[in-house]
Amino acid sequence: MSLIPATPEEIERLDYSAALDALREVFGNRLQTGRSAREQAGKDESFHPSLPPHGVIKVKNAEEVREIVAICARTRTPIVPHGAGTSLEGSVGAVRGGISIDFSEMNRILAVNAADFDVVVEPGVTRRQLNEHLKDQGLFFPIDPGANATIGGMTATRASGTNAVRYGTMRDNVINIEAVMADGRLIRTGKRARKSAAGYDLTRLLVGSEGTLGVFTAITLRVYPIPEAMSAAVCTFESLEGAVDSVIGIIQYGIPVARVELLDALTMKSINMYSGADFAETPTLFLEFHGSEASAREQAELAQEITAENGGGGFQWTINTEERNRLWRARHDVAWAGKLLHPKGQIWSTDVCVPISRLADCINQTRADIEESGLLAPIVGHVGDGNFHLLLLVDHDDPQEVERAQALHHRMVLRALEMDGTCTGEHGIGYGKIEFLEIEHGDAVEPMRMIKRTLDPDNILNPGKVLRGL
Numbered sequence: 179m180s181l182i183p184a185t186p187e188e189i190e191r192l193d194y195s196a197a198l199d200a201l202r203e204v205f206g207n208r209l210q211t212g213r214s215a216r217e218q219a220g221k222d223e224s225f226h227p228s229l230p231p232h233g234v235i236k237v238k239n240a241e242e243v244r245e246i247v248a249i250c251a252r253t254r255t256p257i258v259p260h261g262a263g264t265s266l267e268g269s270v271g272a273v274r275g276g277i278s279i280d281f282s283e284m285n286r287i288l289a290v291n292a293a294d295f296d297v298v299v300e301p302g303v304t305r306r307q308l309n310e311h312l313k314d315q316g317l318f319f320p321i322d323p324g325a326n327a328t329i330g331g332m333t334a335t336r337a338s339g340t341n342a343v344r345y346g347t348m349r350d351n352v353i354n355i356e357a358v359m360a361d362g363r364l365i366r367t368g369k370r371a372r373k374s375a376a377g378y379d380l381t382r383l384l385v386g387s388e389g390t391l392g393v394f395t396a397i398t399l400r401v402y403p404i405p406e407a408m409s410a411a412v413c414t415f416e417s418l419e420g421a422v423d424s425v426i427g428i429i430q431y432g433i434p435v436a437r438v439e440l441l442d443a444l445t446m447k448s449i450n451m452y453s454g455a456d457f458a459e460t461p462t463l464f465l466e467f468h469g470s471e472a473s474a475r476e477q478a479e480l481a482q483e484i485t486a487e488n489g490g491g492g493f494q495w496t497i498n499t500e501e502r503n504r505l506w507r508a509r510h511d512v513a514w515a516g517k518l519l520h521p522k523g524q525i526w527s528t529d530v531c532v533p534i535s536r537l538a539d540c541i542n543q544t545r546a547d548i549e550e551s552g553l554l555a556p557i558v559g560h561v562g563d564g565n566f567h568l569l570l571l572v573d574h575d576d577p578q579e580v581e582r583a584q585a586l587h588h589r590m591v592l593r594a595l596e597m598d599g600t601c602t603g604e605h606g607i608g609y610g611k612i613e614f615l616e617i618e619h620g621d622a623v624e625p626m627r628m629i630k631r632t633l634d635p636d637n638i639l640n641p642g643k644v645l646r647g648l
Contacts (some may be wrong), residue, residue, distance in 0.1 A: 226268035
């Protein structure tokens, strides 16, 4: 389970007074040291406890970030970047105390280059804010992790979401990054050109680094034309295999599906309880197709034929915007809906990703494991790319329930690794999955440590995350 290097009380006793005094001299009362602000900064949306920093500063521009990093580097004080706090593996917890840099006010959209289909944003911009800004120009940013996360946080965790099957993940859509490195230098990892063969790919190195290699101050992203038409569909199945085989068939046929989500029977039950909907409580696919009105219609009709061949029934599709939004709102409400299944349960959201040909096996074995454990754990999958999420509902006041959940989670991740998958498809490592990163990558973890030591020799950038033993 989680690997917490210190308790909040132990963290509190660490002495960073030199850094706090120097920061107070520069930022005055903008340096927040009250308990409430610090506890909020040390907590994300996961079940991991709050691990508060010693101080919090809301930055306004890149120069302020440089000042903070310079002071913290001089005093060897840890730095933890903080966006919207929607991470799920303890990425914002100050496991060694220090200073939390809050980017909520560094949220300007710096440039929209419509002719080149790219934008430049500050890290505190949220995905909804960006899409609201872009829509009048007929553009949108497709990466949708569900939460209204910041672009900085999404870049740091290499986020993806429901649209990844067509548009890829943050790895595929970040063109370059401006970042302050541990020594205080401000660098840019690239230009706005669509491709480059110049030097090492520092952009890909920083995407997914979770604030451990640099502190982002600006990010350049790919954006896309808003499709002329979008059609959404829902289809029910008697078995998970039928649903997954349908997805494989849709992809093999070459249908450019934009979104495809699998929700198990328990998830559909929770959605009906939460929203008063009347979805069939069986394994269900939610799909979406983008293109011209004719092509979106054709894609939906071809998908219907494929799902029927795999036992799919009740196929319904629509190009009506209100109906389409209602469908996806139900999908995005899954976390809130799941809580109704276990009023005392706290959601422990985790994910794995496997080759799509192994997805049905992995989900079915996980489902059998859940039933044997006696736990409640709805399954939701981005099945177009082999990724699925487990929403473990756990009463943390019940030690036996916690122990069963830990064992179930451990087996699920090891099962995915045995199937040549990964321990995290899109949540990142934080400190919650460090042990699994080591199992997954083995000896390759040491080169990662070498990179970290070279770029951050004093280990001040979000220490205790992604890699341990530094």
